Amino acid sequence: MSKGNKLGLWILTSLVVGNMVGSGIFMLPRSLAEVASPAGVIGAWVLTGLGVLMTALVFGNLAIRKPNLNGGPQIYAKELFKSGSKASLLSGFMASWGYWIGNLAGNIAIITTFAGYLSTFFPVLTSKAELFTIGSFTLKVGNALTFLVCTLLLWTIHFIILRGLENAGKLNFLATSAKIMGFALFIIVALFAFEKANMLPFVADKTDEAGNAIGLFGQINNAALSTLWAFIGVESAVVFASRARKQVDVKRATTLGLFIALAIYIGISTLVMGMLDQEALIHSDKPLIDAIATVLGPIGGKVLAGVGLISLIGSTLGWVMLSSEVPYQAAKQGMFIPAFLKENKKGTPIFSLVVTNLLGQLFIFSTVSNSISAAFDFVIVIATLSYLIPYFISSIFQLKLVITGETYENGRGRVVDGVIAVLSTVYSLWVIKAGTADMKTFLFGMLLLASGILFYGQLKKNPIIPGGQKRKFA
Numbered sequence: 001m002s003k004g005n006k007l008g009l010w011i012l013t014s015l016v017v018g019n020m021v022g023s024g025i026f027m028l029p030r031s032l033a034e035v036a037s038p039a040g041v042i043g044a045w046v047l048t049g050l051g052v053l054m055t056a057l058v059f060g061n062l063a064i065r066k067p068n069l070n071g072g073p074q075i076y077a078k079e080l081f082k083s084g085s086k087a088s089l090l091s092g093f094m095a096s097w098g099y100w101i102g103n104l105a106g107n108i109a110i111i112t113t114f115a116g117y118l119s120t121f122f123p124v125l126t127s128k129a130e131l132f133t134i135g136s137f138t139l140k141v142g143n144a145l146t147f148l149v150c151t152l153l154l155w156t157i158h159f160i161i162l163r164g165l166e167n168a169g170k171l172n173f174l175a176t177s178a179k180i181m182g183f184a185l186f187i188i189v190a191l192f193a194f195e196k197a198n199m200l201p202f203v204a205d206k207t208d209e210a211g212n213a214i215g216l217f218g219q220i221n222n223a224a225l226s227t228l229w230a231f232i233g234v235e236s237a238v239v240f241a242s243r244a245r246k247q248v249d250v251k252r253a254t255t256l257g258l259f260i261a262l263a264i265y266i267g268i269s270t271l272v273m274g275m276l277d278q279e280a281l282i283h284s285d286k287p288l289i290d291a292i293a294t295v296l297g298p299i300g301g302k303v304l305a306g307v308g309l310i311s312l313i314g315s316t317l318g319w320v321m322l323s324s325e326v327p328y329q330a331a332k333q334g335m336f337i338p339a340f341l342k343e344n345k346k347g348t349p350i351f352s353l354v355v356t357n358l359l360g361q362l363f364i365f366s367t368v369s370n371s372i373s374a375a376f377d378f379v380i381v382i383a384t385l386s387y388l389i390p391y392f393i394s395s396i397f398q399l400k401l402v403i404t405g406e407t408y409e410n411g412r413g414r415v416v417d418g419v420i421a422v423l424s425t426v427y428s429l430w431v432i433k434a435g436t437a438d439m440k441t442f443l444f445g446m447l448l449l450a451s452g453i454l455f456y457g458q459l460k461k462n463p464i465i466p467g468g469q470k471r472k473f474a
Contacts, residue, residue, distance in 0.1 A: 016257025060251025175314020
């Protein structure tokens with residue numbers, strides 16, 4: 001790639017912000033209000049912002065110190081062990097598997113959000129009318145239609161990408177423009193409609209399913225997993241590090257993009273809490289629309305819903321492309337099953353795209369028995385826990401460099417980088433612990449990660465390294 005085609009600071013920053021500000025901005029105000037008071041919500045955003053900042057600094061630092069390791073944070077896993085060893089191959093494969101699972105689960109969170117906002121125009125999507133009952137299972141009209149809408153969107157995006165990345169890129173540009181206009185409209189209206197009374201009591205206990213009171217710190221802890229979901233994508237500049245004009249721009253873009261996204265999330269979350277009372281917010285499947293409709297009426301809600309739908313289509317398009325790219329790039333690096341290298345005439349990783357969307361279809365089945373909001377909550381826990389694996393590994397790899405002194409010839413910055421890596425590691429462990437609160441969902445997520453072992457045998461039978469040569473284990 002010529003220097004003229006390299007990505008500069010602002011392009012990299014826009015990639016970071018664009019990938020982070022997706023479905024979370026539309027659905028998280030409701031999810032957070034359910035588990036935390038206004039003080040707990042703001043506290044969770046601040047602590048998560050600080051924790052992700054440490055992780056972002058780790059990504060940026062590794063991009064500068066290890067510029068040859070590009071393609072995503074999962075690549076650092078194989079570098080923890082001796083090059084060419086079985087341990088290196090296994091760790092690289094499992095990290096890539098976890099990152100891939102996180103991506104495809106995240107796709108479904110965006111798609112279910114799309115269905116929620118579509119219900120503004122078609123209320124039947126939330127209908128509680130019963131279609132039929134089999135044993136203890138009852139299929140409701142709204143659930144059935146939501147399942148069909150989500151399935152249709154997934155496979156429409158699939159065929160758009162198959163036709164080439166150029167058309168997909170044009171659609172994504174239009175969607176991003178719509179997203180910016182929608183946020184501007186919402187913020188302007190919300191500033192005039194904000195009511196302090198809706199934020200009171202600012203600090204209040206919540207109760208769990210057993211009726212036990214949950215204090216402020218417990219609320220922050222419970223909200224941590226959801227707020228982290230909002231920052232998934234902070235590693236986007238790292239994924240494009242090989243295309244950066246300057247490697248230092250990767251670190252700058254990651255940090256700058258994080259601060260911009262944090263300001264958007266805290267701002268809009270706070271404004272929504274000031275526009276809807278807590279009960280209305282908790283029971284909303286489309287909180288931003290419900291909030292603006294209280295001021296501008298149904299027409300205002302429909303305008304924002306239309307903008308939101310376009311934005312979410314763009315987000316789905318971008319993340320499906322990224323999801324299929326993860327195992328494809330991992331396979332090129334010898335860390336994934338060789339079959340994922342298959343491309344079509346347009347250069348699209350066809351095998352990876354098909355498998356990614358077939359697995360994504362399994363997650364869509366969560367909408368059959370759950371409401372739209374419950375399905376969203378379910379998949380973001382799975383996705384976030386999956387992302388934490390490569391995030392955690394990146395922090396450990398940074399610690400390894402600090403301890404061994406590799407890339408620190410004069411020792412400059414070694415202590416600071418070590419402190420940042422420790423804080424990032426502690427943050428990752430804290431959020432993983434928070435994710436074990438819902439043991440059923442956590443175990444399902446861990447089962448999905450562990451299922452990678454079933455496919456690891458295929459990689460061992462046909463081990464390859466970049467360039468197509470057979471791998472010889474040390």
